[in-house]
């Protein structure tokens with residue numbers, strides 16, 4: 001015998017102070033913010049409260065270009081194309097979605113951020129990335 | 137080694153099977169009884185227990201509480217690891233090395249047939265940046281595989297052949313052509329490249345005092361490591377965490393040249409590209425036999441996988457006197473975020 005259940009529990013997740021600066025900049029200015037580490041120089045995205053490369057917390061916010069290079073991608077049938085994007089000026093990659101991606105993709109291909117028209121300080125304020133050119 | 141020995145004294149295994157109709161407790165009971173019987177002991181001979189389970193898979197909070205009685209942990213020290221069972225085995229080995237206990241029972245279970253796995257693994261991702269986009273473990277695996285396939289035109293054919301080779305001679309046997317004809321699940325990964333997800337449980341008795349006279353294999357090195365959660369904070373095409381875990385284990389075991397050190401490797405790889413990542417990170421050579429029974433490609437139970445690989449390694453060493461040293465591996469989290477390895481050496485012949 002079995003008992004059926006559907007777990008539905010309302011939760012609120014705090015984005016944190018650093019994460020909130022990232023989300024508010026998306027919403028209010030259509031800008032992508034990252035964090036530059038004073039200790040090791042690593043530039044991470046989204047904004048952080050400590051450096052993912054060296055764990056130091058002496059960070060300053062930096063505005064990143066809305067453009068970058070494709071690092072990797074995967075198409076999941078029915079769910080779209082996910083991608084790792086190395087934004088110009090950042091060291092790590094941002095995991096997000098590609099919009100209207102062509103059939104053939106290549107590492108290093110140029111992509112540009114596209115913002116949602118209605119924004120609510122949510123990761124989907126960044127609607128995704130569109131491919132704008134060939135690789136280097 | 138100056139430490140006291142840790143023997144893999146006995147093993148008990150349930151599954152993997154696609155859908156076990158029993159309760160988790162009944163599955164764990166069979167695995168625990170199997171392990172105790174393999175050593176010829178009872179619960180009274182166990183000093184402490186380490187369990188591995190993941191709440192989200194069981195649909196419970198504190199999923200170890202549901203198995204407290206069946207693992208014999210009432211009125212005994214129990215520690216719980218919310219990761220792959222290999223991490224629990226390392227925890228138990230360290231308890232023995234510390235001198236705290238002589239004999240520790242390690243138990244791992246999971247029953248993924250209880251709920252839609254994609255929903256669960258999406259819930260396991262970062263709730264601010266990744267969950268809302270629909271990112272799950274499969275997404276991360278696809279991104280990792282594509283990072284390897286880009287600029288490697290032969291990758292898909294090679295992966296199909298590898299996944300086919302692992303299943304050869306098993307009921308799940310399938311040709312490389314059939315694998316390449318199966319649907320894409322997360323490009324470039326295809327359905328038949330993936331290890332099938334199944335229910336299971338595993339129990340292992342580690343001991344400093346039991347198993348020596350039966351020639352049971354001995355743990356001579358352990359290593360454990362975590363990479364950042366977000367794939368964007370990692371190098372997507374390398375398992376750096378496994379490199380670090382292996383280097384720790386090799387250092388403890390006194391292994392200078394992993395390329396010629398192992399007769400057997402039992403990795404926890406869910407996709408063929410992960411086996412390539414494993415081989416590269418562990419630095420094993422062509423003389424090492426990898427997953428002779430098919431590894432996880434014939435059936436994979438999350439949480440249990442690493443412990444089942446440890447049991448498979450110990451079993452191979454007990455059956456084949458020529459198998460002198462083995463590397464057993466567990467991995468968990470998105471795209472191998474968590475990594476753990478154990479080195480086994482055969483007992484006196």
Ligand SMILES: [Zn+2]
Pocket residue numbers: 037038039040041042051052053054055056
């Ligand atoms: Zn830093």
